[in-house]
Amino acid sequence: MNKKLKWAIYTLIGLGIIAAIVYLLLPTTSNADNQTNGLPKTTSNQKRILNVNAKVIRPQLLIDEIAISGNLVPDEEVDLSFETSGKITEINFNEGSQVQKGQLLAKVNDRPLQAQLQKLESQLKLAEDRVYRQSALLKKDAVSQEALEQVQTELATLHADIELVKANIALTELRAPFDGVIGLRQVSVGAYATPNTQIAKLTKISPLKIEFAVPERYASDISRGTNLTFRVEGKLKDYDAKVYALESKIDPTTHTLPIRAIYPNTNGELLPGRYTSVLLKRAEINDAIAIPSQAIVPEMGKDIIYLYKEGKAQPIEIITGIRTASEVQAVKGVEIGDTIITSGTLQLRTALPVTLDNID
Numbered sequence: 001m002n003k004k005l006k007w008a009i010y011t012l013i014g015l016g017i018i019a020a021i022v023y024l025l026l027p028t029t030s031n032a033d034n035q036t037n038g039l040p041k042t043t044s045n046q047k048r049i050l051n052v053n054a055k056v057i058r059p060q061l062l063i064d065e066i067a068i069s070g071n072l073v074p075d076e077e078v079d080l081s082f083e084t085s086g087k088i089t090e091i092n093f094n095e096g097s098q099v100q101k102g103q104l105l106a107k108v109n110d111r112p113l114q115a116q117l118q119k120l121e122s123q124l125k126l127a128e129d130r131v132y133r134q135s136a137l138l139k140k141d142a143v144s145q146e147a148l149e150q151v152q153t154e155l156a157t158l159h160a161d162i163e164l165v166k167a168n169i170a171l172t173e174l175r176a177p178f179d180g181v182i183g184l185r186q187v188s189v190g191a192y193a194t195p196n197t198q199i200a201k202l203t204k205i206s207p208l209k210i211e212f213a214v215p216e217r218y219a220s221d222i223s224r225g226t227n228l229t230f231r232v233e234g235k236l237k238d239y240d241a242k243v244y245a246l247e248s249k250i251d252p253t254t255h256t257l258p259i260r261a262i263y264p265n266t267n268g269e270l271l272p273g274r275y276t277s278v279l280l281k282r283a284e285i286n287d288a289i290a291i292p293s294q295a296i297v298p299e300m301g302k303d304i305i306y307l308y309k310e311g312k313a314q315p316i317e318i319i320t321g322i323r324t325a326s327e328v329q330a331v332k333g334v335e336i337g338d339t340i341i342t343s344g345t346l347q348l349r350t351a352l353p354v355t356l357d358n359i360d
Helices: 002-036 111-139 145-171 216-221
Strands: 050-056 060-080 086-091 104-108 173-175 180-182 200-215 227-231 239-246 256-263 275-288 290-292 297-299 302-309 312-323 327-332 339-341 354-359
Touching: 060 180, 060 312, 111 145, 145 173, 200 216, 200 275, 216 256, 216 275, 227 256, 275 312
Parallel strands: 050 354
Antiparallel strands: 050 339, 060 200, 060 275, 086 104, 104 173, 180 200, 200 256, 227 239, 227 275, 239 256, 290 327, 297 302, 302 312, 302 339, 312 327
């Protein structure tokens, strides 16, 4: 019996302690809830007042543009190599220098060909004299027409042989196919070169091309002549370019349309190979009603914003237009001069009292 009495006493003491703890915690929990909801502490007979920020609607410029990653590529680029084989005897360029179209960059040994050319050219005077003599004799009927035609054929063949040797000599010369900047050379004088041997890389960096691809839903917004701007990392300004070519079809794998634009790059400021951020302007409205994105509350498929009217929040449905990264155009629902609430939107309710902390 004493044992049961002890357990009963202990049970009563435990229940008393628990009741005291619950009583002490109730006010703290209530305060915490108010702080979590961003509301000031209130009593049961006081209305909640929410502190918010607001913005007065004014007409402003709104630009609808999309940002797409792209690459800067050279206008022209080629790996330089000889068209024939031989030992390199000359290298006539400085690495990283500007070269002109037609400039002699390197040469392989052509001494056997030069000797062959000299031999053929020495026979040229004799062949021409033969044709002259045979022509004079034919006028006197001293030789036949066939004899004249034979020496004429020999002269023509000699001229063809000379041109062939000259063409082979030209193959021993490596000349710049266009103006550009030549890169690092990969060979030295004395090396044996073949058509597969890369001598250097020649790049034309003025103008530059911008390669990018737009999603298929934007394909109809771009055409030849479309102006655009692009940015590169480390540069604080925007660069202007113009679309000059579009692919003939949408890529079936990526569902994008490849596009190329041109940038003059007259001073050689930008180098090919860099990543770019291409900005395509789709629309521009000078007197748009723009609403911050965070002020819009989606409800049941509708876009709702809250207006500040006589110290209370008033919900209203809007019809939206173009969107930017931070703002949305309101086509219908609000007017110039309205004050919209831009913070605490998830806590707002119809006719909820609000206090403006900051208004733009």
